[in-house]
Amino acid sequence: xxxxxxxxxxxxxxxxxxxxxxxxxxxxxxxxxxxxxxxxxxxxxxxxxxxxxxxxxxxxxxxxxxxxxxxxxxxxxxxxxxxxxxxxxxxx
Numbered sequence: 579x580x581x582x583x584x585x586x587x588x589x590x591x592x593x594x595x596x597x598x599x600x601x602x603x604x605x606x607x608x609x610x611x612x613x614x615x616x617x618x619x620x621x622x623x624x625x626x627x628x629x630x631x632x633x634x635x636x637x638x639x640x641x642x643x644x645x646x647x648x649x650x651x652x653x654x655x656x657x658x659x660x661x662x663x664x665x666x667x668x669x670x
Contacts, residue, residue: 606651607664611644621658628658631666642669 612624614637621628622637629645631637644667650660 606649609646614639614641
């Protein structure tokens with residue numbers, strides 16, 4: 579009986595914790611699209627926003643992309659160090 583109650587409480591805690599994590603990333607998700615203006619070692623720049631990229635050699639200036647990003651920041655300010663790339667797609 580006690581073991582069943584402990585398992586039930588642990589399941590409730592896990593569900594609550596995973597719901598909190600998913601809300602954070604969905605709430606802070608945004609899309610940037612347009613031509614690449616500049617490329618450096620760690621970022622490509624679209625509409626003057628730096629987008630973190632692991633391998634920038636795959637991209638070229640003037641190539642049009644659409645990037646889905648999410649922020650780890652709690653504010654609306656754009657902090658490149660707190661931005662994570664969720665997915666990126668090149669447009670024709």
